[in-house]
Amino acid sequence: MLRAEAVDLRHVPVVDNHCHGILRSQSFDDLVSWRGAFTESVEPGMMRDHVSSTTFYRRLIRALSSFLGCESHEVAVLAARKEKDTAGLAGDLLRAANIETLLIDTGHPPPDEVLPLDEMGGVGGCRTEPMLRLETLMEDLLGEHDSLEEVREALAAALEDVRAQGYVALKSIAAYRTGLDVRTWQEDEAEASLAEFRRDAAEGGARLAHKPLLDTLLHAALAEAARQEVPVQFHTGYGDSDTNLLLGNPLHLRAVLERPDYRGMPVVLLHECYPYTREGGYLAAVYENVYLDLSYGIPLLGYGEMLSFTREALGVAPISKLLYSSDGIGVPELHWMSAIDGRHVLALALEELVAHDELSIPEAEIAGESVLRRNAVRLYGLAE
Ligand SMILES: [Zn+2]
Numbered sequence: 574m575l576r577a578e579a580v581d582l583r584h585v586p587v588v589d590n591h592c593h594g595i596l597r598s599q600s601f602d603d604l605v606s607w608r609g610a611f612t613e614s615v616e617p618g619m620m621r622d623h624v625s626s627t628t629f630y631r632r633l634i635r636a637l638s639s640f641l642g643c644e645s646h647e648v649a650v651l652a653a654r655k656e657k658d659t660a661g662l663a664g665d666l667l668r669a670a671n672i673e674t675l676l677i678d679t680g681h682p683p684p685d686e687v688l689p690l691d692e693m694g695g696v697g698g699c700r701t702e703p704m705l706r707l708e709t710l711m712e713d714l715l716g717e718h719d720s721l722e723e724v725r726e727a728l729a730a731a732l733e734d735v736r737a738q739g740y741v742a743l744k745s746i747a748a749y750r751t752g753l754d755v756r757t758w759q760e761d762e763a764e765a766s767l768a769e770f771r772r773d774a775a776e777g778g779a780r781l782a783h784k785p786l787l788d789t790l791l792h793a794a795l796a797e798a799a800r801q802e803v804p805v806q807f808h809t810g811y812g813d814s815d816t817n818l819l820l821g822n823p824l825h826l827r828a829v830l831e832r833p834d835y836r837g838m839p840v841v842l843l844h845e846c847y848p849y850t851r852e853g854g855y856l857a858a859v860y861e862n863v864y865l866d867l868s869y870g871i872p873l874l875g876y877g878e879m880l881s882f883t884r885e886a887l888g889v890a891p892i893s894k895l896l897y898s899s900d901g902i903g904v905p906e907l908h909w910m911s912a913i914d915g916r917h918v919l920a921l922a923l924e925e926l927v928a929h930d931e932l933s934i935p936e937a938e939i940a941g942e943s944v945l946r947r948n949a950v951r952l953y954g955l956a957e
Contacts, residue, residue: 580923580934582916582941586673588949589912591704591744591806591843591866593678593902594687599659607651610904611873613813628875636910640669660696663688666905667697670912673946674955675699678744678806680706682903702955704742704806705735708750711790712781715774721760721767721786725793732797741953742841743798744806747791751784752820753809755829757792758785795829799838804864804952809846809853811872822846823853830860839864839952844900847872850882854889864952865890867944869918870899870911879914883922895944896952919944 601607605617608624611633624630625647638645643653654662675697677690687693694701710731711724718724735743747755758766766785773783781787798805808816809823823846829835841864846853850865857865865886869879886895897919899911923937932940950956 580920580927580937580941582920582938582945584671585916585942585945586671587897587912587915588674588676588946588953588955589672589899589901589908590676590841590896590949590953591678591868591898591900592675592870592908593900594682594684594690595659595663595693595901595905595908596682596687596903597659599662599904600655601651604647604651607647610906613811613871613873615813627873629873632876632914633906633910636913637906640666659688660692663693663905664696664698666909667693667699670697670909672697672699672908672912674949675701675908676704676741676898676949676953677701678706679703680709680744700955702741702953703739704744705732705738705740707743707745707791707794708747708781708787711787711794712779715767715770715781716779721764721789724767725790728790728793729797732794735797735801735803736954740803741955742804742806743794744808744843745791745794746808747787748808748810748821749812749816750780750782751787752817753807753823753825754820755788755791755826756784757828758789763789795835795838799835802837802839804839804841806841806843806866808844809842810844810849811847812844822849823856824849826856830856830863836862838862841866841896841952843898844868844872845882845886847874847882850885851889854886857890857894864894864896864948866896866898867915867919868898868900868911869915870901870907876914876918879918880921883918884925887922887926892940892943893948896949897945916941916945 605620608620612624634647637650641653643649690701714724714727718727762785766783770783810821823842839862842853843866845867853865856863897915899908901908919941926932927937
């Protein structure tokens with residue numbers, strides 16, 4: 574029987590260590606396109622028939638209706654939301670979320686579709702810092718340079734001083750493209766992979782999903798990150814149907830994590846590796862340079878599941894390795910609701926630790942603040 578102890582984190586501002594931009598256009602023509610913001614599926618029948626019955630969506634509509642002062646129904650919410658312009662809506666939600674800093678993957682959505690970082694920070698009353706998405710940079714460089722050697726040199730040059738360019742971290746979506754089992758390939762294998770990429774690009778697809786080539790370029794980037802001790806975020810686990818979830822298991826990163834020359838590079842496993850949270854927590858418990866991101870926006874989960882992954886993370890990983898995020902993207906509702914849910918769920922999970930004499934209440938409150946902001950301030954060097 575748990576004692577009811579109050580660990581209150583509602584006043585703690587969050588450093589959202591992984592999220593994306595908010596679309597300039599917040600007008601959704603119909604319910605189907607609006608629901609599309611709250612699913613990783615791209616199948617139209619999902620938006621039409623199923624998304625509105627997820628526990629995540631039900632919670633969102635309830636929370637939004639009380640925030641907007643309208644009826645608790647998606648039609649009413651969409652109508653009330655339409656009365657605000659993008660800056661007004663984003664500003665109201667981000668300010669209500671009490672955000673200290675947003676670390677933003679500027680590679681997706683494309684910069685011309687989203688509010689510029691300074692505008693997002695301005696309306697939200699928070700600091701914004703960009704993170705560089707590696708695969709986007711690689712695709713750009715593959716379009717500008719011919720040989721593998723030239724592309725690799727251009728990549729190393731582009732990443733020569735990551736912080737001087739204003740980036741606080743690098744991010745890889747290799748899990749989406751070719752899997753987390755990043756390997757070391759022979760030069761001729763990488764060359765053949767480049768030739769295949771060129772053939773596909775000539776047919777109109779410049780998407781880098783060619784494993785020997787992507788792995789080879791990723792090693793060039795990781796060498797730079799390790800040299801500069803810049804954190805690298807890896808997408809892991811839950812994602813859209815593009816991802817092979819089997820290859821998004823963070824245990825596949827072992828070869829990268831075991832490299833002695835990469836040990837200076839903090840590795841952040843995104844999305845609590847859901848559903849592989851225990852695996853991610855284990856890695857954070859074993860490797861000094863591995864951190865586990867706890868994302869309360871995406872994956873789009875019900876309360877019980879958020880509480881479960883928080884318990885799993887707290888149960889195996891050091892608290893100093895856990896980092897809050899939303900993975901909010903496109904609509905400000907995700908950044909907002911995640912902050913509210915994250916504080917609440919984390920407080921509930923910490924109260925259990927108090928009940929079991931693992932922490933005192935003051936220690937639990939310090940732990941909560943560490944996860945919500947302090948660990949990220951330290952890891953990404955945000956104190957200056
Ligand atoms: Zn993301």
